[in-house]
Amino acid sequence: MNTDERNEVVVQPPDKEKINRIWRVALILGAVTALEFLVAFVVGAGVFKTSTFIIMTIVKAFYIVGEFMHLKHEVKSLIWSILIPMLFVVWLLVALIYEGGSIFAVR
Amino acid sequence: MSTTATAVNNPGKSIWDGGQSPFKASYGKLMMWFFLLSDAFTFSGLLITYGLIRYSHPGYEGSPDAFTFSTEYWPIPEKVFEAVPFLHGVPLPLVFVGIMTFILILSSVTMVLAVEAGHRMDRKNVEKWMLWTIVGGLTFLGCQAWEWTHFINGSGGETLMKVFNGEKGVWETVSVMGAGLTANEYGPPDFAALFFFITGFHGTHVFSGVLLNFLIFYNTVTGVYDRRGHYEMVEKVGLYWHFVDLVWVFVFTFFYLI
Known part of the structure; x- marks a missing residue:
């Protein structure tokens, strides 16, 4: 072939x-x-x-x-360069869920 | 280990001084990883928006058995997604999405097997497993098409919903069947809008994933990768396909389970 x-x-x-x-x-x-x-x-x-x-x-x-x-x-540095930026997601999650509760309180 | 090798070859130089790849991954694979990272941010944004909007609405307080659809509170997802094809009128909560999840996980497994066969230059097996992956992807898309149709057409019953009339600027109570972008029979208008946006965006990814998988399959069959001497494209597209599966795992939890 x-x-x-x-x-x-x-x-x-x-x-x-x-x-x-x-x-x-x-x-x-x-x-x-x-x-x-x-x-x-x-x-x-x-x-x-x-x-x-x-x-x-x-x-x-x-x-x-x-x-x-x-x-x-994979190499350690590659693992961390993918995982560390995901911390931003954790921050956004906490911030916006908190914000949602506040919107609910004033609705 | 790599640093010792470098020190021997270029004394006083680190692995970051050029001439080699510190991540020990090819350019294409690395860029696929960073693209997936950015795509993960996009999906996180969508799912977190779901969380925000959900928590800005009151939750349902009563007993789950007495649950009825209303714009007053966020619906319980398992009361919305309880239909299964060919079993009309039988309430089977979450069964169909469960099946869809299994299909996607299985197609992810066949993808790893294709990548594994590619490492061994085993064209016949790459063809076989890529074909199964494509079948899995198409089945998932078919399931999603059915689910959307059911969601849009509704369960058959009508629900009295408070809907905002933009022209008159007042809230009106109207009878709603199924779901659209402005009103739906299940809950607040945002519920259906988020359903369409999140599962739609994921479905688009599955669709483009199937196209890419087909391209890989075609190139494998025509012997492109044998001539090239490696099957790295299978690996790169595999990364994308696993990511699509990963996103579905999160959508399944945050949209359907919680």
């Missing part, structure tokens, strides 16, 4: 360990989502439920960004 003769393509055999890890991460993501689904119906609305959801979302984000996007295995 390889029509280009300058490049001889050598296919390497799959690394079982690597593929198993991919499926393990997939299983974790699926299990956390199923658990979220369960919590949505079993636990009554409140601070506990909200914080449980947020923690589970961060766990899922950790696996997607760390393993699937491979960020966990």
Whole structure:
């Protein structure tokens, strides 16, 4: 099939360990989502439920960004240059949720 | 480790003095990362706006069983999103979005498998896994199209809603079916506007992701990457595709669960 003769393509055999890890991460993501689904119906609305959801979302984000996007295995300086700017999001979140409460109070 | 190597080659120079890549990532991958960072800010802005507007409205205080739609308070999301295709009239809260989440996660998994096959120059497997990723993306888009249609057409019932009449400048009580940009049967007008904006912006990302995935698939089939000698494009587009999945994880939590 390889029509280009300058490049001889050598296919390497799959690394079982690597593929198993991919499926393990997939299983974790699926299990956390199923658990979220369960919590949505079993636990009554409140601070506990909200914080449980947020923690589970961060766990899922950790696996997607760390393993699937491979960020966990990159150079430290690259990891930090992606993660540190996200602090701005935390600031915006706190500021605007607080602001929302104030708007509600004067509405 | 890299610093020791540099010190041996160029005494007195750090890895930041040029001639090598300190991040140990190619230009394209690095720029994809920074683009995704900026895109993450955009989505954060949208989701935080949802939080702001939601907390500026009163929440529903009564028991969940007695819940009715009203413009007076923010709706409980699981009372809004409880329809599943082919099961008309059966209340199955969050089941359909749950399925959509699983579809997107699975297509993310097939994408990693494609990237892994690319590392091994295994064209046949890249083709196979890219095709599954595209199928997953298209299925998700189809689900979203159904969900939007259902949301816009409504559950079949009419709700009396207080709607602001801009021409007369007064609030009127009118019967509303489904959802539009000015009024909806589920809650305050902002609820539907945010639904359209946030899931719409995410859906646009999925759509462009499917187009990019198709491009990668096409290039793989025609042997472009074999000739190039590496499958890095699969990796770069993979980063984008995982990001789309990541955003959905957040939309799922903050729009549908909380």
